[in-house]
Amino acid sequence: MSDKLCFASDYMEGAHPAILKRMLETNLEHTAGYGMDPYSESAREKIRAACRAPEADVFFLVGGTQTNATVIDALLRPWQGVVAAETGHIATHEAGAIEFGGHKVLTLPQREGKLSAADVAGCVDAWRRDDNREHTVMPGMVYISQPTEYGTLYSLSELEALSAVCREAGIPLYLDGARLAYALATPSNDAALPDIARLCDAFYIGGTKCGALLGEAVVFPRRGTAPHFFTLVKQHGALLAKGRVAGIQFDTLFTDGLYDAIGKSAIAAADRIRRALDEKGYAQAIPSPTNQIFVVLSPEKAKALSRRVEMGFWENLGDGRVVMRLATSWATTDGDVDGLIQAL
Secondary structure (H helix, E strand, O other): OOOOEEOOOOOOOOOOHHHHHHHHHOOOOOOOOOOOOHHHHHHHHHHHHHHOOOOOEEEEEOOHHHHHHHHHHHHOOOOEEEEEEOOOHHHHOOOOHHHHOOOOEEEEOOEOOEOOHHHHHHHHHHHHHOOOHHHOOEEEEEEEEOOOOOOOOOOHHHHHHHHHHHHHHOOOEEEEOOOHHHHHHOOOOOOOHHHHHHHOOEEEEEOOOOOOOOOEEEEEOOOOOOOOHHHHHHHOOOOOOOOHHHHHHHHHHOOOOHHHHHHHHHHHHHHHHHHHHHHOOOEEOOOOOOOEEEEEEOHHHHHHHHOOEEOEEEEEOOOOOEEEEEEOOOOOOHHHHHHHHHHO
C-alpha cells in the first residue's frame, strides 16, 4: 500500500461506509436476481422521485463503459453513429468500445470540453443536405457528459439548447453522468436532476466514481424509450446476476440525501486545493469548477511532487510543461488536502 497522498482519480477507494454497513446487514438474505429484488425496486422509486420522473425506466449496470456501449447500441440503428465532442469520453478513453459495438463516433469541435447546439445542428443539417448521405454514417444521437472530460459543466441554458436541437432533429440526447454527484454539488451548477430528466432522453447516474463499490443507474425518463433494454444489457455483459449488489448501493445513496452530501464534500476539498494553487502561483490549464483540477507543472516540478502525491498525467504542452490532474472524491479528507497543500 502506497503512503503517498492519493489524488490520481475518484474511484480508487472502496465504497462509502453507509453502503458497506447496509451490504453487511443484508448479506445473508435470499433475494431474486438480476435486479428483481425489493432493494433494487426501492432504489428505482427513489431515483424516479429525485428525477421527478414517475414513469421512468431505471436499470442498474456494472460500469461506465458497459453503460455507454449498451445505451448507445440500444438507441442507434445499424446505419447511425453517435455525435460527441472530440474530447468526449467515448471518443478518447473507452478503447473504441462504441466502434467495437458497430457504431461510429462522429466527433465535433469542443469548447472547454463541451459541444455547442449550433455545431450539432450544423452536423445534422450537413448530413441531410449531402446528396451522398446514403453512403455515409447518419448522426443518430448526441452524447454529452456532466461534468465533461475537462471537469467543466453544461449550464441549464446550454442543455436546453442541445435538447431543442435534438428534438427538432428527432434524435435522442444522452448524458453520461459518471461524475454526476460532483456536477450537482458544484455551487455554480444550475442544472438539477429533474432538469436533466426533462431535457435528456437517457442518462445515467454514476455510482462507481460517486461512493459505490461499482455500478451505474441508467434512467430513461419516458417509459418504453429502449424496448427490451434488459436483454441488451445481458448481451453486453453489463448485467449483475446478484442485482441487489447494485440495488442496495443506490437505495443507500438516495436515502437521506447521501448522494448530494458526498458530492459536496468532494467539491469543498477541490475548492480548497484550487485556492491554494492560486495563492502559490500555480497555473491551472482548464477552468474546472468540479472535483477535477488540472495543474500546469514543469517536468521537474511534476517529478518532485509525484514523490509525495499520486496524480494523473493529462497531457504535454508545446512549451515542455505538462498538465497533471488532481481529483478529489467522496473519500477525500481534510488531512489529505492539508498534506497536498503542504507538498505544494
